Amino acid sequence: MDETVTISIMGKKHKVPASLTIMRAMEYAGYKLLRGCGCRGGFCGACATVYRLPGDYKLKVALACQETVKDGMYITQIPAYPSIKQTYDITKLRPEAQTILYYYPTTYRCVSCNTCTKSCPQDIDVMGYVQAVLRGNITEAANLSFDCVMCGLCATRCPAEIPQFLVGILSRRLYGKYIAPKALHTRERIAEIKAGKYDQPLEKIMKMDTAALKKLYEERKIEK
């Protein structure tokens, strides 16, 4: 076997190869994962993990699929967390910070401790976007929270009980729907399609034989 390290998975010790990610190490130890495993590529937030290292009091966070094991690592996963997702009709909302604060009033209680930012496995400035909402700047909140994978680790650590990741998605939807300028060219094309502008040209190309299509394909202009 390659170099090994000893890790403890929810309190139980296992010897595993040192080159594995936390997720692969758990599987190596014999776990067939159900909870705490999703895309295995750092995009879905299913494998939110907290751990400690020997001699360090600090709680660290990771996505289990993206972090290599270290000797003495003590691992626990938080595959789900009871944050309350509020429901709303996005078409009836006003793009104002008040809207977000209405649905997630604990946002008011932010004490700027920055624990959420330190708990983010994506290194997002979580406190920064919560504070942006409090300043009424939804655009900034939307942009700062953009890379969120909604694992919820921020919420698990927040002393003010703010569900930051839910504040983030509401900010982004308000920004995307109401604040960002609309793509008018998309709307124009939709109207053209509805008016039947492309029906006949498509009909024509659909009826072509393969030889004619190949020729057309090879001769098509490539935009620089």
Added chain:
Amino acid sequence: MYPESMRNLIKIVEKSREERLKQPMMPSFSVEEKKNLLSKFHPDFKSEKMRQLLVGPNKEEKTPHEVADLIEAYSLVNPMKYKAGKPAYSVDVLVIGGGGAGVAAALMANEAGAQVLLSTKLRLGDANTTMAQGGIQAADRPEDSPVIHYLDVIGGGSFTNIPELVRALVMDGPEVIGWLEDLGMMFDKDAQGNMIEIHGGGTSIKRMHSARDYTGGEIMKTLRDEFLNRRIPYIEFSPAIELFTDGEKCTGALLYNLETSELIPVQAKCTILATGGSGRLHIQGFPTTNHYGATADGLVIGYRAGVPFLFMDTIQYHPTGAAYPEQILGQLVTEKVRGLGAHLVNIEGKRFVRELETRDAVSAAIIRECTERNKGVVTPSGQPAVWLDSPVIDLLNGEGTVKKQLPAMWRQYIRFGIDMAKEPILTYPTQHYQNGGLKIDEFGRTPLKGLYAAGEVSGGIHGRNRLMGNSLLDILVFGRRAGRKAAEEAKTLEFGELGLNHIKKFHKELKDAGIKQERYSPMILPDYRPEHLRQRTAPIIP
């Protein structure tokens, strides 16, 4: 961090960079050149890796062994013993799958007034959709048109695509973008609101819309939020393990609660399979970019119910899967990296293929470089690879572009001490997409009454090769179409008996073909425990 040996190789890449920047892009392959390259180097053309099916509607057609092993396998349910009894749920529309296609279908069916239930194997939104990075195509710029999009799609698919499905794809494209915008999805736009669109492999016009390199993630987060807002009922950790039929139509599905082992019979007037693809079968031993749950379940249960598939002899290998470090082997390096100008470079620091050829061709060219031409790089763990010279991106587009436009990619590498804005990365083809799948019409209807399929589980739209950005489009176009049509059809159908006669029939076919009762499917989840442990464990599913 790169070891010393690789740092020396990087110097060769750095040395040729300036010269390469002056070169124009390499010319496109002609249709003939591409055909020859594919037949020699693309994994689809290795006949020993395929076999003819012994049973079912596609009997005698070829498919990879890994797919055939699941098709030529017995049901997890004993149809002689199991009686569904009273259904746990009776709904107008059952959607199986909680990815982009499934959630889009559920939203549309809900909007059309149908009573909907969605079931999913893992969590809502756990799907390949979330992992799609680079973008979504739609012909919405003035210089573009659905007709040009059509031509790109069909040429990319080697002229094998089903024309009616391609028409649906390209004609609904702009509407899908408008729908996402209305839902509040954040696209990359300029200050006036115009979509920032770039090339993908095989596009003749820039029509790749993106949301940084979290495009699929942003789509999924938005759709999931909307789904939850509508309070549509859903069941997580409960995959469908069989469909029900009553002799003439599909009447629902049997779900299996992975946490409690409960069997949940669901009665539905219409059922939509939106179960995704099959990357986790690791066809031909390739690593994969796919989600943990991409195990071809829908393909298997649909086939058993009599639905034929198309193009299941072709798999898409994404040209640039991560080849180093080993911890992220096979994970996606989005095509957007090449879309933004990064070069593919061999061990001598030379370019060897037009980076934005179609994926099948680029993959084949990389395999050729690492085999016949012997100009690949070999990583410390013995993995062949070629360089993807990502620092070119900032040189072409300005300092900071990598971090701004490719935050997911940059993050993926910096976690392992590699700054891809300054250092090139190593890539090799990885199993990415199931080009084929269950046969559908332009409304997502399978030949079995009451059964629909949408997204990667279906086949025909992309022919033998899909273009980048057409999968995110496909799942939404056909998810929406299937959802609407199913809601409409449900009004005309009665509930049917929850029967498994089709399984009895399929089992008989298996026996008659001499297939022993040793393999069971669907797979549900892959098993990555080490072999010695697996042999000592009792099976989870009885």
